[in-house]
Amino acid sequence: MITPALTIRDLTIAIGNKKSPTRIVNGISLDLYAGRIQGLAGESGSGKTVSSLAVLGLLPANAIVTGSMRLGSTELIGLPLARLRDIRGRRIAMIFQDPSASLHPQIRIGGQLTDHVRRHLGYDRKKARAHAIELLERVQVPDATEALSRFPHQFSGGQRQRIAIAIALACDPDVLLADEPTTALDVTVQAGILQLLRDLALERQLAVLLVTHDLGVMSAVADDVAVMRAGLITESGTREQLFMTPQHEYTRELLASLPGAKTNSMNGDAE
Numbered sequence: 001m002i003t004p005a006l007t008i009r010d011l012t013i014a015i016g017n018k019k020s021p022t023r024i025v026n027g028i029s030l031d032l033y034a035g036r037i038q039g040l041a042g043e044s045g046s047g048k049t050v051s052s053l054a055v056l057g058l059l060p061a062n063a064i065v066t067g068s069m070r071l072g073s074t075e076l077i078g079l080p081l082a083r084l085r086d087i088r089g090r091r092i093a094m095i096f097q098d099p100s101a102s103l104h105p106q107i108r109i110g111g112q113l114t115d116h117v118r119r120h121l122g123y124d125r126k127k128a129r130a131h132a133i134e135l136l137e138r139v140q141v142p143d144a145t146e147a148l149s150r151f152p153h154q155f156s157g158g159q160r161q162r163i164a165i166a167i168a169l170a171c172d173p174d175v176l177l178a179d180e181p182t183t184a185l186d187v188t189v190q191a192g193i194l195q196l197l198r199d200l201a202l203e204r205q206l207a208v209l210l211v212t213h214d215l216g217v218m219s220a221v222a223d224d225v226a227v228m229r230a231g232l233i234t235e236s237g238t239r240e241q242l243f244m245t246p247q248h249e250y251t252r253e254l255l256a257s258l259p260g261a262k263t264n265s266m267n268g269d270a271e
């Protein structure tokens with residue numbers, strides 16, 4: 001049996017004051033596998049983002065998290081901050097809807113990529129630079145060498161997201177959390193980024209958690225899909241199961257709201 005790269009069990013999250021915290025996530029379980037994209041779908045406010053932030057221990061201090069999140073044999077819940085920091089970026093990386101959230105506006109791309117690998121992997125300057133160029137080429141940023149000396153604002157939104165992906169992949173993580181990574185981009189740019197994520201998941205045996213409210217995006221790239229509503233996973237299965245034979249009324253409603261769902265949801269090709 002294949003062991004998941006990340007196992008989430010009975011994750012509950014409550015945020016608020018100690019006496020009456022609000023339950024936001026009510027016991028969700030998910031397995032993420034190397035080389036596969038696990039989609040997490042659901043309406044706004046259902047708890048998708050909060051769940052993925054919990055994996056990295058990035059919730060506010062007043063959040064109470066229970067359950068289990070295991071990265072290989074390491075339990076992440078309750079892990080001391082120093083160890084969690086080491087895991088963040090090195091074994092688990094994250095990209096966001098707004099790539100600027102992952103990029104420092106006043107530091108050249110080269111510096112951002114090389115600082116990261118020098119800090120986490122201990123590369124010297126020359127090796128880090130060569131690695132940065134290789135990464136930028138892989139994510140198809142044009143003129144990779146020249147791009148190193150540019151600032152984030154000198155790139156388009158799509159290129160910025162590619163750079164954020166390069167930074168996320170710099171230390172060859174096991175898990176990539178992608179929260180609405182294409183929502184802010186136009187459709188043609190979106191397709192290219194989704195294709196890249198799909199290729200990278202396979203090529204690097206990355207376990208990807210793709211959080212999106214957009215079932216069109218889900219149908220284009222996810223291998224497995226879980227549907228979340230009000231802090232619970234209401235249905236999960238392979239993409240085929242979810243889109244062809246949805247079991248729950250809520251999943252059927254979501255599918256019905258997808259433009260052209262019946263005709264194009266299974267074409268599996270984002271380009």
Ligand SMILES: Nc1ncnc2c1ncn2[C@@H]1O[C@H](COP(=O)(O)OP(=O)(O)OP(=O)(O)O)[C@@H](O)[C@H]1O
Nearest residue numbers: 015024042043044045046047048049050051060213
């Ligand atoms: N720091 C916080 N303090 C209190 N409540 C929060 C906090 N962060 C999120 N919430 C609440 O948790 C719930 C889930 O939010 P979350 O962002 O995870 O939803 P989502 O499914 O990702 O939706 P969206 O697609 O709109 O981002 C929402 O009701 C939100 O208001």
